[in-house]
Amino acid sequence: MEEKITFTLNGMPRTVEVDPETMLVEVIRDVLDLTGTKVGCDNGTCGSCTVVMNGRAVKSCITPVRKAAGADVVTIEGLAKGMTLHPIQKSISESGAVQCGFCTPGIIMELYGLFEAKPTASQAEIETALNKHLCRCTGYEPIRDGALMAQKLMQDRK
Amino acid sequence: MEYKYLGKNINRPDAISKVTGKAVYLDDIRLPGMLHAAILRPEYAHAKILGIDTSEAEKMPGVVKVVTGAGCPFRYGDNIRDLQPMAIDRVRYIGEPVAAVVADTPLHARKAMEKIKVSYEPLPVYIDACDAMKSDAVLIQPENGSFWHLPTLQPIPGTNIANVYRLVKGKGEDGFAEADVTVEGEFVYPFGSCAAIEPHGSIVWFKEDQTIEAWSSSICPFIIREDLAHSYGVPVSDVRVHIPDVGGCFGYKSDITVEQTVAWIASFVPGRPVKWVASRKEDFTSTLIGHGMRTFMKIGAKKDGTLVAIKTTVQHSGGAYADTAVNVTMASTHNSTGPYAFEHCDLTGFTVYTNTPPVGAYRGYGHQESQFATERLMDMLARKLNMDPFELREKNFLGEGKTASTGETMFKTNGDIQACLDIIKKEVYAHPQVREDENYYYGRGFAAVFKTPKGAPFSTKGCYMKMNIDGSVSVNMAGAEVGQGLRTVVRQVAAEALKIPPEKVRVYTEIDTQFSPYEWQTIGSMFTTQGGRAIIRAADKLIAILKHTAAQVLKTDEDYLEYDGEYVFLRNDPTVRVAVKDINRGYITDDGITIGDVAQAVSDARLPRYSNPDKNGQGSIGVSYTFGVQAAEIRIEKKSGKITVDHFASSYDVGQVINPKQIRGSVMGGALMAIGATLYEKMEFDAEGRLSNPHFFNYHLPTYKDAPRMTVEFVETPDAVGPFGARGIGEHSVIGAAPAILNAIYNATGVEFYEIPITPEKMKKALDARQEK
Numbered sequence: 046m047e048e049k050i051t052f053t054l055n056g057m058p059r060t061v062e063v064d065p066e067t068m069l070v071e072v073i074r075d076v077l078d079l080t081g082t083k084v085g086c087d088n089g090t091c092g093s094c095t096v097v098m099n100g101r102a103v104k105s106c107i108t109p110v111r112k113a114a115g116a117d118v119v120t121i122e123g124l125a126k127g128m129t130l131h132p133i134q135k136s137i138s139e140s141g142a143v144q145c146g147f148c149t150p151g152i153i154m155e156l157y158g159l160f161e162a163k164p165t166a167s168q169a170e171i172e173t174a175l176n177k178h179l180c181r182c183t184g185y186e187p188i189r190d191g192a193l194m195a196q197k198l199m200q201d202r203k
Numbered sequence: 204m205e206y207k208y209l210g211k212n213i214n215r216p217d218a219i220s221k222v223t224g225k226a227v228y229l230d231d232i233r234l235p236g237m238l239h240a241a242i243l244r245p246e247y248a249h250a251k252i253l254g255i256d257t258s259e260a261e262k263m264p265g266v267v268k269v270v271t272g273a274g275c276p277f278r279y280g281d282n283i284r285d286l287q288p289m290a291i292d293r294v295r296y297i298g299e300p301v302a303a304v305v306a307d308t309p310l311h312a313r314k315a316m317e318k319i320k321v322s323y324e325p326l327p328v329y330i331d332a333c334d335a336m337k338s339d340a341v342l343i344q345p346e347n348g349s350f351w352h353l354p355t356l357q358p359i360p361g362t363n364i365a366n367v368y369r370l371v372k373g374k375g376e377d378g379f380a381e382a383d384v385t386v387e388g389e390f391v392y393p394f395g396s397c398a399a400i401e402p403h404g405s406i407v408w409f410k411e412d413q414t415i416e417a418w419s420s421s422i423c424p425f426i427i428r429e430d431l432a433h434s435y436g437v438p439v440s441d442v443r444v445h446i447p448d449v450g451g452c453f454g455y456k457s458d459i460t461v462e463q464t465v466a467w468i469a470s471f472v473p474g475r476p477v478k479w480v481a482s483r484k485e486d487f488t489s490t491l492i493g494h495g496m497r498t499f500m501k502i503g504a505k506k507d508g509t510l511v512a513i514k515t516t517v518q519h520s521g522g523a524y525a526d527t528a529v530n531v532t533m534a535s536t537h538n539s540t541g542p543y544a545f546e547h548c549d550l551t552g553f554t555v556y557t558n559t560p561p562v563g564a565y566r567g568y569g570h571q572e573s574q575f576a577t578e579r580l581m582d583m584l585a586r587k588l589n590m591d592p593f594e595l596r597e598k599n600f601l602g603e604g605k606t607a608s609t610g611e612t613m614f615k616t617n618g619d620i621q622a623c624l625d626i627i628k629k630e631v632y633a634h635p636q637v638r639e640d641e642n643y644y645y646g647r648g649f650a651a652v653f654k655t656p657k658g659a660p661f662s663t664k665g666c667y668m669k670m671n672i673d674g675s676v677s678v679n680m681a682g683a684e685v686g687q688g689l690r691t692v693v694r695q696v697a698a699e700a701l702k703i704p705p706e707k708v709r710v711y712t713e714i715d716t717q718f719s720p721y722e723w724q725t726i727g728s729m730f731t732t733q734g735g736r737a738i739i740r741a742a743d744k745l746i747a748i749l750k751h752t753a754a755q756v757l758k759t760d761e762d763y764l765e766y767d768g769e770y771v772f773l774r775n776d777p778t779v780r781v782a783v784k785d786i787n788r789g790y791i792t793d794d795g796i797t798i799g800d801v802a803q804a805v806s807d808a809r810l811p812r813y814s815n816p817d818k819n820g821q822g823s824i825g826v827s828y829t830f831g832v833q834a835a836e837i838r839i840e841k842k843s844g845k846i847t848v849d850h851f852a853s854s855y856d857v858g859q860v861i862n863p864k865q866i867r868g869s870v871m872g873g874a875l876m877a878i879g880a881t882l883y884e885k886m887e888f889d890a891e892g893r894l895s896n897p898h899f900f901n902y903h904l905p906t907y908k909d910a911p912r913m914t915v916e917f918v919e920t921p922d923a924v925g926p927f928g929a930r931g932i933g934e935h936s937v938i939g940a941a942p943a944i945l946n947a948i949y950n951a952t953g954v955e956f957y958e959i960p961i962t963p964e965k966m967k968k969a970l971d972a973r974q975e976k
C-alpha cells in the first residue's frame with residue numbers, strides 16, 4: 046500500500062507517495078530523479094548506493110524508504126556548493142581515485158559520513174570504511190590517498 | 204624523451220562530472236515514453252523448450268507486451284553468426300533469454316515475468332570443453348559448420364568444435380628432436396566474470412520512421428549499428444547508437460550481445476524506447492564470461508637452456524555461442540610462447556561449444572590463460588636444468604632479431620624486456636627473502652609476459668579535429684571511455700601534437716554514431732596506439748591548413764613556415780608572423796575578403812601492415828608488442844592456508860608514459876583484478892550448469908584489505924607505431940599475477956599448482972598432504 050513519506054533530501058523537504066517497503070535507492074533515483082547514486086549489486090555488497098542518513102553512511106539499496114521518514118538524507122548531489130566542490134570531491138577527483146567512476150559517489154558518501162562524524166578518524170578507521178566498497182578499476186591505493194588528502198583539507202579549513 | 208605535455212599528471216577531463224554524480228551512465232538515461240523489460244532465464248542450462256505459456260503474465264498490471272523468441276528469423280555475430288537474441292526451441296545456458304515482459308515500470312515487468320510458464324525437456328549438460336569434445340557428445344549447436352563465419356575459421360561439422368586454429372612454425376612438433384630436456388603440464392584458468400561495478404544494459408527504440416536508436420554501456424557502437432541494421436534490414440545509416448559513460452568494461456561489454464536481445468524485445472513495441480539493465484545476477488549469467496581455458500603445454504630445451512620447441516593445445520570452453528570466444532582462443536594460442544623465441548612451434552586452439560554463458564573478451568584476451576602455463580613451466584624447466592630462472596629467461600627472450608610464433612621479426616623498437624626484468628630484480632629480489640616463521644611461509648615468484656593486440660583488417664580509429672576561433676581545439680573520436688582514461692590520453696596527445704596547452708583541448712564526452720567518426724571498437728589495448736596516431740595525423744593536417752593560409756598572408760611558401768601553437772612564422776625570421784587565432788577560420792584581409800581554409804581535419808589510423816594469418820598461422824597479426832615482468836612477494840598462513848600478497852611489482856616497457864598517475868592506476872587495477880582471479884574468483888557451475896555464486900557475497904572481488912603494496916615502474920623504449928613512441932598497456936597488467944603467485948607458492952612451500960584459484964582450503968589441503976609424505 047502506498048503511503049506518504051516525508052524526509053529532507055540535500056536540505057530540501059521532499060514528500061513521496063510510495064510503498065514504504067520500496068528501497069530508498071529506488072525512491073532517490075526513480076521517483077526523485079537524482080541519478081548520482083548508483084546501483085551495482087542486488088543485495089548490499091558493493092557500496093555503490095551509499096548515501097548519508099542522519100549523519101551515517103547507509104546502503105540505500107537495502108534501506109526501506111520507511112526508515113527515511115523524517116530523516117535527513119544527503120546524496121552525492123548534495124555535497125558541492127554551487128561551483129565549489131566539497132573537499133572530498135576535490136581530493137578524490139585529483140588523487141587518481143576516479144577511473145570509470147561508478148563506485149565513486151558511494152565512496153565519497155562513505156567518507157562524508159565518516160569525516161562528518163569523526164573528523165580525526167584514524168587511517169585504520171578510514172581503511173575499514175573503504176573496505177565496505179568494491180572498486181574494480183583502481184586497486185584502491187589512489188582512493189586511500191584521496192581520502193587522506195580530503196581529511197587534511199577538511200581539517201585545515203576548520 | 205622530454206615532451207611538453209606528455210609524461211605529466213594532468214587531471215582527467217571526466218573527473219569532476221564523476222565526483223559530482225553528474226556523469227550519465229546507461230541506467231541514468233530517461234526517455235519520453237520509455238518502457239522497461241524483464242527477461243526470463245531458464246531453469247535448465249540445456250533443454251528443449253516444449254511450450255511457453257504467457258497468458259497469466261499478459262494479464263498483470265502495467266504489462267504492455269510479452270515477447271518470446273518464436274519466429275525470430277535471424278542469427279547474428281561478427282565472427283560466427285551463431286547467436287540468437289532469444290531462445291527459440293532450446294536453451295543452451297543458464298542465463299539465456301527465454302521470454303520477456305515489457306511494462307511501464309521495472310517492477311511490473313519483473314512481477315509479470317514470474318507468471319510466465321515454460322516446460323522443458325532437459326538435455327545433457329557440458330561445462331568443460333573436454334566433455335563436449337567427446338565423440339558421443341550431444342550437439343549443442345546441431346547446425347555447427349553451416350553458420351556464416353569468417354573465412355579464416357574452421358568449424359568441424361557434426362561436433363561441438365566451433366573452430367580449430369593451427370599455427371606451425373619451423374619443424375613444428377618434430378622440433379622436439381633437437382631438445383635435450385622437456386617439461387610439460389596441464390593448466391586451468393577457470394571461468395570468471397569481468398564484473399564491472401556497473402552492470403551491463405541497453406535501451407533500444409524502433410521508431411515509426413523506420414530508424415532504430417539505441418544506447419548501450421558498450422565499447423562497440425559501430426558494431427552494434429551494423430549488426431542491428433543487418434538483422435532488421437535497414438541501411439546502416441538509419442541506426443543510431445549512443446554510448447554514455449561506461450562504469451567499467453574489462454572486456455565483457457565488447458561485441459554485440461545484450462543489445463540484440465533488447466532490440467528483439469523492443470521490436471514488438473515500435474514507437475517506444477525499451478530499457479533493460481542487468482541485475483548483478485544477470486550480469487554474471489547473461490553477459491559474456493571470461494576464460495574457461497585448459498592449456499596443455501610442452502616445452503623443449505637444449506642442455507644449455509636454449510629453448511627449441513613448444514607444443515600447446517588450448518581447449519577453450521567457449522560457451523553456448525562461439526562468436527565471441529574464437530578470437531580469444533586464437534590470441535591465447537599464438538601468444539602461448541610467452542615472451543620467448545622458439546624455433547619450432549606447434550600450437551593448436553580449439554574453441555568448443557559448452558553449456559555456459561558465451562565466453563568472450565576479458566581483460567588480457569587469452570594471454571593470461573596460456574602464459575600462466577608458459578611461466579609456470581619456465582620455472583620448472585629452470586629447476587630441471589638446474590639453472591637460475593632469471594638466466595633461463597634472459598637467454599631466450601624474444602629480443603631484437605628474433606621471430607615470434609607468427610613469424611614476425613622483433614626490432615629494438617618492440618621494447619626492452621631485459622630492462623623490465625632488471626627493475627624486478629632490484630625491487631623484489633635485491634633484499635634477502637623473508638624466512639619461514641612460526642605462523643607463515645614466505646615466498647616470491649615472478650613471470651615475464653607479453654601481449655599483442657588482437658586486431659582485424661579494418662580495425663580503424665577515426666578522429667575529427669576542429670580549431671575554434673579562440674585557438675582552442677575540439678577533438679571528437681569514438682573511443683569508449685570505460686574508465687581506462689582514454690580521454691586524458693586524447694587531451695595530452697592532441698596538446699603535444701598541436702603544441703597548445705591541454706586546457707585548450709576539449710575532448711568529446713559521449714559517442715553517437717550520428718556524429719562520431721568511425722571506430723571499429725575500443726578493444727585490444729589499441730586506443731593509445733591507433734587513436735593516438737589518428738590524433739597526430741589530424742593535427743598534422745590541421746597545421747598544414749594553417750600554414751597554407753599563413754603562406755598567403757605572409758606571401759611565402761608553405762614549407763618556409765614554422766608553427767608553434769600560437770603563431771605561424773618565417774623559419775629565418777620569427778618576427779614575420781601571423782597569429783593562429785587570426786587564420787584558423789581563414790584570414791580576413793583588410794578589405795574584408797576571406798582567404799585560406801577553416802582549420803579542421805579528419806583522419807584515421809589502423810595497425811600498419813596488419814594481415815590475416817596464413818594456413819600455418821604465419822603473418823603480421825601482432826604488429827605492436829608490449830613486454831613486461833611482474834613479481835609477487837607472498838605469505839602463507841600455516842594454520843589456515845590463507846595466502847596474502849604483501850608486495851606486487853609490475854614493470855612494462857610502455858614506450859612513452861603519457862600520464863604517470865593514470866598509468867599507475869591502470870596497472871594497479873589490472874594487477875589486483877588478476878590477483879583476484881588467482882586467489883578467489885571462480886564462477887562455480889554445477890553439473891547441471893547452474894551458477895552457484897552469481898553475487899558479490901559469494902564471488903569475492905578483491906577489496907581494499909586484499910590489495911598489496913604495489914610497485915609500478917616503466918621502461919620507455921619508443922615504439923615505431925604508437926604516438927610519440929607510446930604502446931598499449933590497458934590489459935597487460937593482468938597477465939603475470941597467476942604464474943608469479945604460483946611460482947611464489949612453490950618457492951615458499953614446494954607445492955606445485957596447475958589450476959587457479961588457490962583458495963585457503965586448497966592451500967591447506969596441499970600443505971597437509973605434503974606433511975603426510
Ligand code: FES
Binds near residue numbers: 086
Ligand atoms: S547497490 Fe547497494 S550495496 Fe550494491
Ligand code: FES
Binds near residue numbers: 148181
Ligand atoms: S573507478 Fe571503476 S569501479 Fe571504482
